[in-house]
Amino acid sequence: MEDAQHLELVNHLKDHLVPTAELEDLVSLFKSLGDLTRLRIILALAQTTLSVSELTDILGMSQxxxxxxxxxxxxxxxxxxxxAGKNIHYRLADDHILTIVGTVKAHVEEQKK
Amino acid sequence: MEDAQHLELVNHLKDHLVPTAELEDLVSLFKSLGDLTRLRIILALAQTTLSVSELTDILGMSQxxxxxxxxxxxxxxxxxxxxAGKNIHYRLADDHILTIVGTVKAHVEEQKK
DNA sequence: CATTCATATTTATGTATGCGCATATGTTAA
DNA sequence: TTAACATATGCGCATACATAAATATGAATG
Known part of the structure; x- marks a missing residue:
């Protein structure tokens, strides 16, 4: 990289980085979705509300x-x-999550070609 | 959860889970974005093409x-x-990634309220 | 070539994280 | 209250991972 314009851009970047603290939330969210068990839970909850024991049964993992x-x-x-009585019904907090998963899924599909 | 319809749904879920193998790619992608350093790299590359040493300089981390x-x-x-000569110019592979980051960012912003 | 500069890789180390056992907490029913 | 069930939590093991020092590879330059 040599031209002056680019150099300027690099220096600008250095001083105007998105503050680390503000990225933490983003990172946390990606981390949350970056685990097979958690993603499977989310996909299951995308279908219906489920109790802990139902999820335990469906995913075949320990309670x-x-x-x-x-x-x-x-x-x-x-x-x-x-x-709800002895049980606790879990559901997705928000449909936004499905949009995110969908977007990423689309990216993965496309990449496969 | 008690009604018969729900029970049927749960059983159906149990048998029709998305195969783990097919989710691996999704998980990997989320994992990739779930790290502060990598996310910062991606956000920097969203602005311009950068060499390794430029990124090293910008992020203030070891080469x-x-x-x-x-x-x-x-x-x-x-x-x-x-x-490109001694350097290697890195850039985003695809604009899709920015869409993903953007979507998640929007979600985070919204959550804050 | 030999040296220098840019990048990659190897290696070591500290830390984070997923998992499940054992147990605690909380809820309902008898 | 006791018993039975559902969920949460403390803890430790095993493993994954991020970081950086040291070193290796590779490309340009004189």
Whole structure:
């Protein structure tokens, strides 16, 4: 890289980086979706509301693990649960998440060619 | 959850889960974006083509780290580099990535309220 | 060539993270 | 209250991963 214009751009970039703190939320969200178990939970919840034990059964993993991951997803505002008697019904917090997953899925499909 | 219709849905889900293998690519992509350094690299490359040393300078990290992460991003087809003399110019592989980042950013912004 | 500059790779290390056992908490019903 | 069930949480193990120092590879320049 040599021309002056580019150099200027680089210097500008250096001084005008998006503050790390502001990116943390983005990173956290991507991290949340970047796990097979959590993504499977989300895709299941995209179909219907499910209790912890139902998810445990569907995904074939320990109750502890499911609960753990649901906790994370809840903390990230990706899912929310409401108690119904002994059970807790979990659902997606927001359809936005499906849009995101859909967008990425489209990208992956396209890449395959 | 008690009604018969829901029970049927759960059983159907259990048998018709998206195969784990098909989700791996999705997970990998999210994982790639779920790291502060890599996301910063991508955002920088969203502005202009950059060499490794320029990125090293801009992000204030070791050359080794930048190169390492660029390697990962390249492997994921998120960036691509072309040699230009001693340097290698890296750029985003595809504008799709920006759409993804944009979508997630929008989600995060909205969540903040 | 030999040296220098840019990038990649190897290696080491600290840290983060997924998982499930064991247990705690909370809910309902008897 | 006790028993039975559903969910959450503390803990430790195993593993993955980010970082950077040191080194290797490769390209340009004199």
């Amino acid at each position: 502890s693990t499911i609960s753990h991951q649901l906790g994370l997803l809840k903390q990230m505002n990706l899912v929310k649960g409401t108690r | 080794s780290t930048i190169s390492h992460q660029l390697g990962l991003l390249k492997q994921m087809n998120l960036v691509k580099g072309t040699r």
